[in-house]
Amino acid sequence: MPEVDPVLNVEAPEACYVFPAGKLQVAIYDSPREMGLASALAIAAEQVRLVAEKGETSLQLMAAPSAFPFYEAYAALASLSANLQHAIGRTHFFQFDDYLLPAHHQASFRFLLTHSLFGPLSEWYDASKLHFFSPDLGDPAEACEAYTALLLEHGPDLMLKGQGEDGHWGFHQPGIAIDGEPEFITVQMNEMNIAQQMRDHPTLFRKPSDVPAEAYTANVPLFMRTRELVEDNVPQGSKAYAILASYGTDVVDDCCPSSALKEHGSAIARTTMAAGWALVEYREQGRLSAEAMARLDAIWETPGDAEVTASKQRFMRVSFATLGIEHE
Numbered sequence: 001m002p003e004v005d006p007v008l009n010v011e012a013p014e015a016c017y018v019f020p021a022g023k024l025q026v027a028i029y030d031s032p033r034e035m036g037l038a039s040a041l042a043i044a045a046e047q048v049r050l051v052a053e054k055g056e057t058s059l060q061l062m063a064a065p066s067a068f069p070f071y072e073a074y075a076a077l078a079s080l081s082a083n084l085q086h087a088i089g090r091t092h093f094f095q096f097d098d099y100l101l102p103a104h105h106q107a108s109f110r111f112l113l114t115h116s117l118f119g120p121l122s123e124w125y126d127a128s129k130l131h132f133f134s135p136d137l138g139d140p141a142e143a144c145e146a147y148t149a150l151l152l153e154h155g156p157d158l159m160l161k162g163q164g165e166d167g168h169w170g171f172h173q174p175g176i177a178i179d180g181e182p183e184f185i186t187v188q189m190n191e192m193n194i195a196q197q198m199r200d201h202p203t204l205f206r207k208p209s210d211v212p213a214e215a216y217t218a219n220v221p222l223f224m225r226t227r228e229l230v231e232d233n234v235p236q237g238s239k240a241y242a243i244l245a246s247y248g249t250d251v252v253d254d255c256c257p258s259s260a261l262k263e264h265g266s267a268i269a270r271t272t273m274a275a276g277w278a279l280v281e282y283r284e285q286g287r288l289s290a291e292a293m294a295r296l297d298a299i300w301e302t303p304g305d306a307e308v309t310a311s312k313q314r315f316m317r318v319s320f321a322t323l324g325i326e327h328e
Contacts, residue, residue, distance in 0.1 A: 012038040016273060019283050021247035022262025026269045028276040032235035035270045036069025039231040042268070043070075043158055044077050044084050046229050050157055051087040058092040058155035060218075060226065061117070062170070063109035065200050066162035066233055068116065075120035088124040092154045094147075095133040096170040097217035102136055107204045107212070110134070133184075135216045144184035144216060151218070152182065152225065159223065161232040165299065166192040166315070167242045167256035171217035174319070178254045182222035187215055191308060192315075199238065220260050230267035232258070237274035241296050241316055244278040244288075248325045255319040288327035 013034035015027035029035045043059065050057035061067065078084050095109060103110040110132045118125060131150060135143045166174055171187050189197070189211060198205045205211045223230075234243055245256040247269060252259045261267050273280075281292050288296075300312035320327060 032069040037073040040073035060094040060156040062162040099212040163258040178220040232269040290328040
């Protein structure tokens with residue numbers, strides 16, 4: 001006779017490649033869907049465990065297209081799992097960063113999270129535990145200080161991380177010190193960040209001046225306070241440089257803020273073949289070919305501005321020298 005209440009343990013998708021990098025492993029998948037599902041399963045399992053052990057937990061989330069495969073997989077798991085639904089109701093949710101924009105503005109990360117993630121989870125979350133970062137309400141410096149304190153009060157226990165095309169973490173950009181006190185900081189958006197925001201949100205940011213000049217973000221020391229698990233998701237082919245810079249060697253440097261994740265004791269990086277091809281070549285060959293460098297150079301192409309393109313390509317080569325990544 002079949003079971004009235006069958007139990008199905010879902011296995012995560014199998015990675016095409018797995019490489020060690022510092023204290024973590026990098027798993028490379030065929031598709032963004034597989035990457036996102038693997039991270040959703042890992043975070044959901046820890047979330048359920050922590051709620052069972054402590055009564056509540058916390059999750060800090062990136063708000064970006066990199067996270068869309070995770071959002072979709074996570075919401076699907078929640079719709080099927082009473083245990084995860086229960087855990088969601090006892091989870092404190094936090095942001096990484098945001099602009100000085102009202103929450104209803106389509107470019108606000110609060111808007112993105114509300115519509116892309118929390119909307120599908122609306123049956124299960126506790127609204128009092130959705131801790132949105134609101135630098136537009138009152139003094140931004142006070143908002144940064146208060147949000148830092150609240151985040152540290154609750155953890156964070158878990159994190160869904162992403163990274164930028166230049167290896168930034170949140171909006172903690174290359175060149176900003178990756179040591180110091182954990183806090184939310186103000187950053188000036190640089191050319192690489194502006195270009196990425198235009199690619200991520202082409203209907204919102206049609207020209208560079210549409211992108212806000214400043215952003216507010218947790219810094220790397222604050223991100224590194226995550227206690228239980230950090231999942232890094234990087235699906236886009238435009239981030240092949242970032243994956244290689246972060247995980248090609250064991251070197252950690254502020255030229256690539258995401259490289260600091262290699263020093264976290266409980267983290268895993270998940271990416272796709274579209275973004276991980278350069279890392280695969282480097283790990284298998286010990287250096288990048290001239291063809292690979294040309295392919296990476298193409299990432300930095302800025303139509304109509306050869307000087308900016310050349311500047312970004314120089315940044316890549318200087319960073320590779322700092323990180324010990326050899327190339328032709």
